[in-house]
Amino acid sequence: MKPPYDASMPVPKAELHLHIEGTLEPELAFALAARNGVDLPWADTDALREAYRFQDLQSFLNLYYALMTVLRTERDFEDLADAYLARAAAQGVRHAEIFFDPQAHTARGVGMGTVVEGLWRALGRSEETHGVSTRLIMCFLRDESAESALATLDAAKPHLGRITGVGLDSAEVGHPPAKFREVYEAAAALGLRRVAHAGEEGPPEYITEALDVLGVERVDHGLRCVEDPELVARLVRDRIPLTLCPLSNVRLRAVDTLADHPLPAMLDAGLLCTVNSDDPAYFGGYAGDTFDAVRDTLGLGPERLRELARNSFLAAFLDDDEGRRSRYLAEVEAYVFP
Numbered sequence: 001m002k003p004p005y006d007a008s009m010p011v012p013k014a015e016l017h018l019h020i021e022g023t024l025e026p027e028l029a030f031a032l033a034a035r036n037g038v039d040l041p042w043a044d045t046d047a048l049r050e051a052y053r054f055q056d057l058q059s060f061l062n063l064y065y066a067l068m069t070v071l072r073t074e075r076d077f078e079d080l081a082d083a084y085l086a087r088a089a090a091q092g093v094r095h096a097e098i099f100f101d102p103q104a105h106t107a108r109g110v111g112m113g114t115v116v117e118g119l120w121r122a123l124g125r126s127e128e129t130h131g132v133s134t135r136l137i138m139c140f141l142r143d144e145s146a147e148s149a150l151a152t153l154d155a156a157k158p159h160l161g162r163i164t165g166v167g168l169d170s171a172e173v174g175h176p177p178a179k180f181r182e183v184y185e186a187a188a189a190l191g192l193r194r195v196a197h198a199g200e201e202g203p204p205e206y207i208t209e210a211l212d213v214l215g216v217e218r219v220d221h222g223l224r225c226v227e228d229p230e231l232v233a234r235l236v237r238d239r240i241p242l243t244l245c246p247l248s249n250v251r252l253r254a255v256d257t258l259a260d261h262p263l264p265a266m267l268d269a270g271l272l273c274t275v276n277s278d279d280p281a282y283f284g285g286y287a288g289d290t291f292d293a294v295r296d297t298l299g300l301g302p303e304r305l306r307e308l309a310r311n312s313f314l315a316a317f318l319d320d321d322e323g324r325r326s327r328y329l330a331e332v333e334a335y336v337f338p
Ligand code: HPA
Pocket: 019, 022, 057, 064, 169, 170, 171, 197, 200, 248, 278, 279
């Protein structure tokens, strides 16, 4: 295999918090709209980019769900994933655990099989094409019902060979993790790994509930744990990984500016932090851009950046391939920061 990066490339890393629908760049959205005869309410890509000024999570989600209506066919999902993997590889991503939101597609008549098999067309050959290993994580929309989540898990059963785990995303406040106890129990019984968004906009109690009630192994965001010292102590003690998304937190106004982000203090506290891009087409940066931003704005030095890269592989769902994890970790330790 040709080396996917050389010493001039960014530090090797895993991306663990990435919504594939959030990688839909305006240019691809307009191309898919033309291919599928979908009318978009924006005149052009510039007008669409103008709409990327978010007040909070919900204002982003409104646009995110509106734009993804251009995704219709297996080929659309394949093209979307291929474009992401190419960008990720160029930014040092060696392993990507990719979220998708099936209910956002099945609700408008696009079948589960179209979504999963379309994504798989790109993911299944990604090691050869891009030098990036992948996992797929199916998210339930927490502002939909628990019954809908159960039906979604049921619809995914023919495709479980492609799916490593389940997650929980969309509008957080008012939709506590416990609402999804039953579907997480069913997912665990099927051998699926469990993660959930918690503590992005929602309170620290949602993080505790995701751990205690849903049995999650990683917390997506988890930012608001810093408000609860006992919870921080627990996360440190139990080595629970947090998939932080600093650029997302700025764009969705969870923090005022990147300089205010608690990442350095969270690392100092001993939390197992990773940094990720969340919805890079919307939030201004892919994985490498995110590492660069925290280096430049938060003043993280080489050893902190190495720790973040190391953590990304430690927190990855690579338990079925420890040899690979070891090789990735060796790449991190051998990396010479410019
Ligand atoms: O950052 C996010 N939070 C919750 N749901 C989401 N769905 C896509 N991105 C996000």
